[in-house]
Amino acid sequence: MKIKSIRWGLFAGLMVGLAALSGCETPQPYRGSTQYGPPPNVCTTCGVVQSVQQVYVQQQGTNNSGVGTVIGAVAGGLLGSTIGHGRGNTAAIVGGAVVGGVVGNQVGAANSQPGGTSVAFQIVIRLDNGQYATVTQMPNPGVRPGDYVYINNNLVYPR
Structure with a gap:
């Protein structure tokens, strides 16, 4: 009688296992839906x-007028600093920077390459x-x- 109960227990366990596995859902095959993503090895581009x-x-061309303005202003300011003393020196520095910036802008614009x-x-x-x-x-x-x-x-x- 012990063998029958072991067989019955194995049979019942097998049936419970099959029932549990049958409830598992397998993924659906690709049907063009984005729900599961593209199938493997598909070129998306x-x-x-x-x-x-x-x-x-x-x-785009090159625009050198900004660079020319800065270089010209610095050079003009340095040249202006060599003129006069006191307030005259300050005015010469400012005037030299302004004139140098204008000249540098023109030189830079002339050397720019159009696009x-x-x-x-x-x-x-x-x-x-x-x-x-x-x-x-x-x-x-x-x-x-x-x-x-x-x-x-x-x-x-x-x-």
């Missing part, structure tokens, strides 16, 4: 090129998730509409 256009972008325009490429991509991305980059991406590409560091590359 990949897609098909819709259009490629050559565009012109304005580049120009450069050729860039604007690529519109329909990503695999259905969204659109537009990337404007200087180097020619070498892609055409219909090409499959990926975006990395704001540059488009063929895949």
